[in-house]
Amino acid sequence: MSAVTLTKPPLGLKARLREFLALAKPRVVALIVFCAVIGMFLATPTLPPWLPVLAATIGIALVAGAAAAINCLVEQKIDALMARTRARPLPRGQVTSGQTLGFALVVGGIGLFVLHQWANPLTMWLTLATFVGYAIIYTVVLKPSTPQNIVIGGASGAMPPILGWAAVTGEVSHDAMILFLIIFAWTPPHFWALALYRRDDYARAGLPMLPVTHGEAFTRLHVLLYTLILTAVTLLPVATGMGGGIYLVSTLILDAIFLVYAWRIWRSYTDELSRSTFRYSILYLSLLFAALLVDHYLHIPLR
Ligand code: HEM
């Protein structure tokens, strides 16, 4: 009887690079970097110096990608159980754990070096803390143990504008902390909208996400409550003068649409609505930060 070989054919270089890129969750990292870059531009009244901007953009992207790869490494067994994540490179066996660790260490190490050399040490340390916050504290400790995982872990995801700000000014101001608060308040409706229509995935994987531990109705109410908090927080830039007329009009429109989604999630839930709300959350954050940037340079003062 002839033996049947089940080994996969080796990947070509391009396909291999694609697998490594997938480990870095490029679309999430793109929005993270976008928010960091806006933080850099908001940090100074004129144009920020190009070298720290370039270094911080590259450095933050690399370290965030490395953090995402560690998340894929730690969660490979969980990812194999969920429909949304089972096609990732590790569960499919396209890369090994060792390769993923090596990739994260090299890419993250280069990112930290770039930040230290051409941005400043403060930005490097804050980015390293963000890396630890997401890759270790959120992924290893919080995610498998509490439904508040994404609320607390959201602090890491909210760091990018602070990192950008620090790269340009060498310090962290109150306005940078307001940008942090916006992403921090945005994370629960962003994630719970997804968790609602992916609740079976999370239940199968044994992860204590809010719809699994506290039920759908409770989660739907909390999407609405956090969207209300988000609306309040997005008015803070107007209170401090960081945001002017263009920002105010933009955020009122974006918040109103988000509130309609959140209200409907609470009152007349469907999975399709929840999916649209999740998609809108990404558009919302992108447009809100874009509005802050436009407003910064075409500022219409409100006082
Ligand atoms: C703890 C905080 C966060 C959690 C738990 C979370 C959760 C998630 C999950 C589970 C997805 C996957 C959706 C899918 O596979 O279809 C996702 C997608 C996404 N998230 Fe988040 N997120 C967080 C923070 C952030 C932050 C800070 C940003 C950017 C500033 C962000 C931007 C995105 C984007 C752009 C996508 C879409 C990715 C794609 O289309 O492939 N997220 N998020």
Ligand SMILES: CC(C)=CCC/C(C)=C/CC/C(C)=C/COP(=O)(O)OP(=O)(O)O
């Ligand atoms: C250094 C730096 C700026 C780091 C940023 C940290 C970072 C990559 C935050 C993104 C948050 C994110 C991808 C959450 C996905 O949730 P999940 O991991 O629970 O989702 P999953 O189920 O898709 O793995």
